[in-house]
Amino acid sequence: MKTRVFIFGxxxxxxxxxxxxxxxxxxxxxxxxxxxxxQQGFLPTQRWLDHLxxxxxxxxxxxxxxxVSADGLVFTNQHVGADCIHKLATSGADYVKTGFxxxxxxxxxxxxxxxxxxxxxxxxxxxxxxxVVTPSMSTADAAQAQRSALSAIEKDCATSTGLRCDVVTFxxxxxxxxxxxxxxxxxxxxxxxxxxxxxxxxxxxxxxFPRYDLDIAFFRIYENDKPVHLDDYLRWSKxxxxxxxxxxxxxxxxxxxRLKTVAELGFLRDVDYPSTLARCQRSIAILxxxxxxxxxxxxxxxxxxxxxQNVQKVFNGRYEGLKHNAVLSKMKTAESAREKAYIDxxxxxPDPWEEIANAMKVHQQIxxxxxxxxxxxxxxxxxxxxxxxxxxxxxEKSKPNGxxxxxxxxxxxxxxxxxxxxxxxxxxxxxTERLTLSLAQMQEALGPDDAAVKAALGxxxxxEAAKAVVAGTKLDDASFRKQLYDGGKAAVDASTDPLIxxxxxxxxxxxxxxxxxxxxxxxxxxxxxATIAEARFAQSGFTQPPDATHTLRLSYGMVKGYEENGKxxxxxxxxxxxxxxxxxxxxxxxxxxxxxxLKTKSTLNLETPLDYVSTADVIGGNSGSxxxxxxxxxxxxxxxxxxxxxxxxxxxxxxxxxxLSVDSxxxxxxxxxxxxxxxxxxELTGAKAPIxxxxx
Numbered sequence: 098m099k100t101r102v103f104i105f106g107x108x109x110x111x112x113x114x115x116x117x118x119x120x121x122x123x124x125x126x127x128x129x130x131x132x133x134x135x136q137q138g139f140l141p142t143q144r145w146l147d148h149l150x151x152x153x154x155x156x157x158x159x160x161x162x163x164x165v166s167a168d169g170l171v172f173t174n175q176h177v178g179a180d181c182i183h184k185l186a187t188s189g190a191d192y193v194k195t196g197f198x199x200x201x202x203x204x205x206x207x208x209x210x211x212x213x214x215x216x217x218x219x220x221x222x223x224x225x226x227x228x229v230v231t232p233s234m235s236t237a238d239a240a241q242a243q244r245s246a247l248s249a250i251e252k253d254c255a256t257s258t259g260l261r262c263d264v265v266t267f268x269x270x271x272x273x274x275x276x277x278x279x280x281x282x283x284x285x286x287x288x289x290x291x292x293x294x295x296x297x298x299x300x301x302x303x304x305x306f307p308r309y310d311l312d313i314a315f316f317r318i319y320e321n322d323k324p325v326h327l328d329d330y331l332r333w334s335k336x337x338x339x340x341x342x343x344x345x346x347x348x349x350x351x352x353x354x355r356l357k358t359v360a361e362l363g364f365l366r367d368v369d370y371p372s373t374l375a376r377c378q379r380s381i382a383i384l385x386x387x388x389x390x391x392x393x394x395x396x397x398x399x400x401x402x403x404x405x406q407n408v409q410k411v412f413n414g415r416y417e418g419l420k421h422n423a424v425l426s427k428m429k430t431a432e433s434a435r436e437k438a439y440i441d442x443x444x445x446x447p448d449p450w451e452e453i454a455n456a457m458k459v460h461q462q463i464x465x466x467x468x469x470x471x472x473x474x475x476x477x478x479x480x481x482x483x484x485x486x487x488x489x490x491x492x493e494k495s496k497p498n499g500x501x502x503x504x505x506x507x508x509x510x511x512x513x514x515x516x517x518x519x520x521x522x523x524x525x526x527x528x529t530e531r532l533t534l535s536l537a538q539m540q541e542a543l544g545p546d547d548a549a550v551k552a553a554l555g556x557x558x559x560x561e562a563a564k565a566v567v568a569g570t571k572l573d574d575a576s577f578r579k580q581l582y583d584g585g586k587a588a589v590d591a592s593t594d595p596l597i598x599x600x601x602x603x604x605x606x607x608x609x610x611x612x613x614x615x616x617x618x619x620x621x622x623x624x625x626x627a628t629i630a631e632a633r634f635a636q637s638g639f640t641q642p643p644d645a646t647h648t649l650r651l652s653y654g655m656v657k658g659y660e661e662n663g664k665x666x667x668x669x670x671x672x673x674x675x676x677x678x679x680x681x682x683x684x685x686x687x688x689x690x691x692x693x694x695l696k697t698k699s700t701l702n703l704e705t706p707l708d709y710v711s712t713a714d715v716i717g718g719n720s721g722s723x724x725x726x727x728x729x730x731x732x733x734x735x736x737x738x739x740x741x742x743x744x745x746x747x748x749x750x751x752x753x754x755x756x757l758s759v760d761s762x763x764x765x766x767x768x769x770x771x772x773x774x775x776x777x778x779x780e781l782t783g784a785k786a787p788i789x790x791x792x793x
Contacts, residue, residue, distance in 0.1 A: 120749040122650035151329035161348030163723035164330035169318035173721035175295035178314040181208035184521040205285035210519030218277040240620035245499030251508035267643035269626025283319040299687025309675035312736035334730035337762040348722025350645035360454035366419035377409040414743030449625035456621040465542040484596040491589035523573040532563035552602035566595040654713030673703030707763040710755035733758030
C-alpha cells in the first residue's frame, strides 16, 4: 500500500475530534497525572516526574537523550550523535563507518561543539509578557515589546543563576514559560556501533516496521575535566517490555502543527511543502553525485545526505496527507463552526481566523525572499552560516539587549559562540557544491534582476561565484573566525573575505524581508492564535498540550503490535530476525550486517528482543528519547516511527501508527556479546561502582 493511502486514511479523522487515550506530548508542569491514573491505574508522583525530567537531556544539534549512570553517562541514538561522530572521524579513522568504543577514560573522545541541556526549572512568566502590551499598540509594536521583554527576562535569569534561560511561547502566545537549563559543553563519545548496524536497512526501511536496528550511542558529560556526578539518572531494566506494558517517553519533540488553522495548513500544502521537497530532491541529487566521485567524498557527505533523505520522506508523507481537498474541507467545516461561535460572542471584534488567513497571503508573497535570504541563508553549509553569524553579530552586539535579533540576545551568546568557534573540520569541496546549488536556487526563485541575487553573484554564474568565494574564504579556520568576532564591527566592516562580503552585501535585503515577516506574518499569527487559544481555554481549559517546540515533553502509550494489509505485525523483533532479514536481501547494502555481528552470531541468544513498537505520542526530535516503565527504568530508546505515524504532525491516531524503540535487553546483549563492552554494561546495570566512590 502506498504512503499516500495510509496518510489519507488517518487524516480523514481530523474533522471529528476524538479522545484518543495515548495522545499528548505533555508539558512537565501540566502533565495529566489523574488522567493516567484513571486510564492506566498508575499515578506518576511529582517526585517521579521530577526525577525523569532531571534525567532527560536535550541535544542542541537536534534530538534527545538521558542520563543512565551516576557518572554522567548519556544515552542516545547513533544518528543523534552522528554529527559529533562524523566530526571526530578522519579519512584514516571513520568512526561513523567502523563504530567507536572507548575502553578507558583516556580514550573518551571530546566532541568539538556539542551542547547538552538539562531542564532544571520552569517558571510561568505569562503575566510579565502580557503586561508589556497595551491596547493602543500596533501589532508590530506589540511584537517588538514582547521580544524585548523576552530578552530582558532571559538575561536577568542567566545573570542571577548562571544557567541557560529561554522563554518558551505556547499556544501562540497565550502562555509563556521560562525554562532554566543546566548547560553542558564538555561531551565525550564513549560508544557507537557501526553505521551498518545503527542504520540497518538504510533509507528503504526508514519509517517501516519490522526493523532490526541497534541505533544507540553513549556519551559522557565532564566538568572541570572530570565526569560529573549525578543524583538523578535512569536505572536500566534487564527485563525490557512485554505486550500491553505502559511506557513513557521523555524527550524534546521538534515541532507539530496540530493547533494550526486551516489557512496555515493550506499554506503548508500549497507553498512550503512543495518548495521544501523540491529543495530536498535537488540537494540529494548533488550530494549523491558528489559522493560517487570518491570514498572520501562519500564519507564527508554522508551525514548531510542522510539528513536530506530523511527530511524528504517526512515532508512527502505530510504533503500527501494535506493534498486531499476533502480533508481540509472537512476541517474547514469544523473550524467555521468555532469561528461563527466566536464572532457571535464577540460582535464587532476582528475575526482571528480571517486575520491569520490574510497573514498567510503575505507569507506567500515574501516566501521566496524570506526562505533564501533569511530563513535558510544560502541553504546550508558551514561556511555561509559562519559568515552570516559574524556579520550579524558585529551589528547586533552593539545594540541594547532588548533591541537585538533574538539569536544574538545575551543569554544566547554562549551557545552561539560555541558553534562559531568549533574546531570541527570544514570540507571546502563539499561547501562549493552546496553553495553552487544554493545560489542557483536563489537566482531561480528571486529572478536574475533581484538586487540580492546580483549582489551575491557579482556578474558570475552560480558555479563561478561559489567556487570563487569558497576558494578565497578563510572562514574554515576557527581562529580566523574568532579574530573577526572579537574584533567586532570594525573588523567585520574592514574584512575583505569574500564570504563576509557576500553576506554584508545581501544583509540589508535579508533584514528587510525578516522585518516584514515578523511584523506582518509572525506577529499576526501569534496575536490571533493567542486569541483563538484563549477562547478554547475558556470553554474547555488546558486539556490539550501545546504544539511541540523542541522543549521537553512527556508522552505515554502501550507496547502494542498492529495490523497492516490483513497481516498482524508483532510488537517486537529479535536478533534472529535481523540475520533472516539480511539473508532475504542477499546481505547486500543496506542489508549487510556488520562483520562484528557475523563473527559473534554463534554466541548470541537469537531470541533476544531487538526492537519494539508502542503507541506513545512522539514526533521528529524525539529520537534518542528514553522509553521508561512505571518504575522509571529504561526499557528502550526511541529511534524512528512507522510510515503511518507521519500524520502525528497534524493529528494523533493509534490504529496503526507506532513509535519504534530499541529494546533494553537487546542493547545489553549486543554490548556484551558483540562488542565486548563489559565495562559499559556494568556501569549501566550498576554492577560497577561509581567512579566518585573510588576517590576521583
